[in-house]
Amino acid sequence: MAPAVVLEGVQKSFGKLEVLSGIDLEVEEHEVLCLIGASGSGKSTLLRCVNLLEPVDSGRIVIHGEDVTAREVDVNEVRRRIGIVFQAFNLFPHMSVLKNVTLGPRKALRVPRRDAEERATELLTRFGLADKRDEYPDRLSGGQQQRVAIVRALAMEPDIMLLDEVTSALDPALVGEVLSVIRDLAQSGMTMLIATHEMGFARETADRVCFLDQGRILEQGTPDRIFTEPVQPRTQEFLRRIIEAGRM
Amino acid sequence: MFTVLALVIVTAPGWDDFRKSFLNTHLWWSSFPDIARGFLVNIRVFCISEVLILILALGIAILRSLPGPVFFPIRALAIVYTDVFRGLPTIMVVYILAFGIPALQLTDASWYRSQTYWSIVALTLVYSAYVAEVYRAGIQSVHPSQEAAARSLGLSRWQALRHVVLPQAVRRVVPPLLNDFIGLQKDTALLSIVGPVEAFRQAQIAESANFNFSVYVPASLLFLALTIPLARLTDYLIERDRRRFLASGGV
Ligand SMILES: Nc1ncnc2c1ncn2[C@@H]1O[C@H](COP(=O)(O)OP(=O)(O)OP(=O)(O)O)[C@@H](O)[C@H]1O
Numbered sequence: 001m002a003p004a005v006v007l008e009g010v011q012k013s014f015g016k017l018e019v020l021s022g023i024d025l026e027v028e029e030h031e032v033l034c035l036i037g038a039s040g041s042g043k044s045t046l047l048r049c050v051n052l053l054e055p056v057d058s059g060r061i062v063i064h065g066e067d068v069t070a071r072e073v074d075v076n077e078v079r080r081r082i083g084i085v086f087q088a089f090n091l092f093p094h095m096s097v098l099k100n101v102t103l104g105p106r107k108a109l110r111v112p113r114r115d116a117e118e119r120a121t122e123l124l125t126r127f128g129l130a131d132k133r134d135e136y137p138d139r140l141s142g143g144q145q146q147r148v149a150i151v152r153a154l155a156m157e158p159d160i161m162l163l164d165e166v167t168s169a170l171d172p173a174l175v176g177e178v179l180s181v182i183r184d185l186a187q188s189g190m191t192m193l194i195a196t197h198e199m200g201f202a203r204e205t206a207d208r209v210c211f212l213d214q215g216r217i218l219e220q221g222t223p224d225r226i227f228t229e230p231v232q233p234r235t236q237e238f239l240r241r242i243i244e245a246g247r248m
Numbered sequence: 249m250f251t252v253l254a255l256v257i258v259t260a261p262g263w264d265d266f267r268k269s270f271l272n273t274h275l276w277w278s279s280f281p282d283i284a285r286g287f288l289v290n291i292r293v294f295c296i297s298e299v300l301i302l303i304l305a306l307g308i309a310i311l312r313s314l315p316g317p318v319f320f321p322i323r324a325l326a327i328v329y330t331d332v333f334r335g336l337p338t339i340m341v342v343y344i345l346a347f348g349i350p351a352l353q354l355t356d357a358s359w360y361r362s363q364t365y366w367s368i369v370a371l372t373l374v375y376s377a378y379v380a381e382v383y384r385a386g387i388q389s390v391h392p393s394q395e396a397a398a399r400s401l402g403l404s405r406w407q408a409l410r411h412v413v414l415p416q417a418v419r420r421v422v423p424p425l426l427n428d429f430i431g432l433q434k435d436t437a438l439l440s441i442v443g444p445v446e447a448f449r450q451a452q453i454a455e456s457a458n459f460n461f462s463v464y465v466p467a468s469l470l471f472l473a474l475t476i477p478l479a480r481l482t483d484y485l486i487e488r489d490r491r492r493f494l495a496s497g498g499v
């Protein structure tokens with residue numbers, strides 16, 4: 001079976017600044033891959049490129065065997081199969097939780113309203129948000145908002161989930177509830193590409209960890225190998241800083 | 249302060265003349281029914297133009313927000329439109345359309361010869377240019393991450409605009425929109441210069457019949473009766489938004 005995601009020589013610049021300098025990466029079906037790396041190393045940009053929110057300058061991205069960077073590709077169709085969750089939640093503030101979750105299925109997949117609402121309610125219940133169905137986002141805690149954002153992405157029944165530092169904007173006390181949702185997803189076999197600063201979480205949940213440095217994948221391997229015996233000096237330094245900052 | 253001002257006015261050399269020609273209460277009452285009837289024309293013109301403006305301006309704002317080089321010509325047209333109609337004095341646009349177009353005698357239809365009709369068109373064209381800018385500011389005030397979130401769900405560009413960006417944009421611009429409508433309400437008096445007998449024109453007629461300016465007082469009061477509530481509503485909405493913003497932890 002073809003890998004879920006393949007990146008081949010993906011290159012991306014913003015003006016003069018080269019953010020991704022030739023990324024080669026394969027993510028297998030059901031694999032959980034964590035991207036770690038310093039701020040500005042290009043993690044978010046990589047995820048946004050996979051979801052075609054940013055066009056790549058050169059290189060290819062192949063999803064389930066289909067080159068999605070080809071010209072004639074229907075980007076909306078590709079995005080429907082890939083869920084993304086952002087650091088800042090990005091819920092729609094003018095819609096109730098239920099509307100947030102059903103908007104995608106109803107408008108992009110043309111699911112009838114009743115079916116979409118039924119499915120949304122199921123998902124919200126599964127993630128302990130059933131009683132928040134009719135609330136507006138600004139009445140929820142950060143952790144609840146982020147869980148709604150995850151449910152909103154899941155409602156599209158994606159094959160792949162991209163998570164971009166989904167706990168960075170949260171109160172430390174609320175990080176746990178969101179991470180446990182992601183662990184759940186990992187156990188259910190969801191293919192995931194996760195950018196994170198939560199090294200403990202990466203270590204315990206990831207099948208593989210990639211260290212991103214200045215737009216390149218400098219080192220990758222099993223979490224045990226990366227965290228206990230990193231080979232590259234820059235990976236060693238990055239991890240030492242994390243440990244010094246008490247974040248692992 | 250007001251007492252001083254009042255004293256200055258009543259002791260002014262022309263006070264007696266002023267009182268005769270502006271404060272004739274008998275004329276206030278006798279001219280009121282005709283002027284009020286004229287004012288119905290203002291209200292009708294205002295309501296029709298307002299609906300047309302809301303629609304046309306939204307269209308222009310959307311065209312101006314189209315991204316990418318493909319839409320450059322459309323964006324350029326929308327920019328030319330707003331520049332031209334914001335730049336021209338309203339009174340000139342009313343003149344040109346209400347006198348110019350019927351003068352071309354393109355058809356004999358009654359709507360074509362109606363100055364009221366062309367005045368509505370003129371007000372719509374001018375005010376749409378302003379209101380389009382208000383809408384556009386609203387659209388731009390919605391953070392791009394909102395559109396990204398909508399697009400990431402597989403919504404098309406239009407669907408993202410329609411369901412996510414516009415509803416938030418419109419909510420934010422209600423107070424400035426109302427502000428523009430206060431201006432529009434006043435500018436309906438411009439109809440008087442091209443013929444239709446609205447409140448101001450009716451007052452002019454009454455003035456020349458009586459050689460007295462007092463008739464402008466009821467006309468002014470009618471305009472105020474409409475614009476002041478609009479102004480208070482605007483203030484109320486602005487204040488409500490500000491409180492909501494503070495409550496949601498804004499800085
Ligand atoms: N839309 C943009 N326009 C210009 N520069 C951008 C844009 N998006 C990202 N960048 C730049 O690209 C670089 C990589 O950003 P990116 O957000 O991918 O890093 P990151 O690894 O996710 O960092 P962090 O851990 O802080 O989230 C940064 O220098 C950033 O300033």
Ligand SMILES: [Mg+2]
Pocket residue numbers: 043044045164165195
């Ligand atoms: Mg980032």
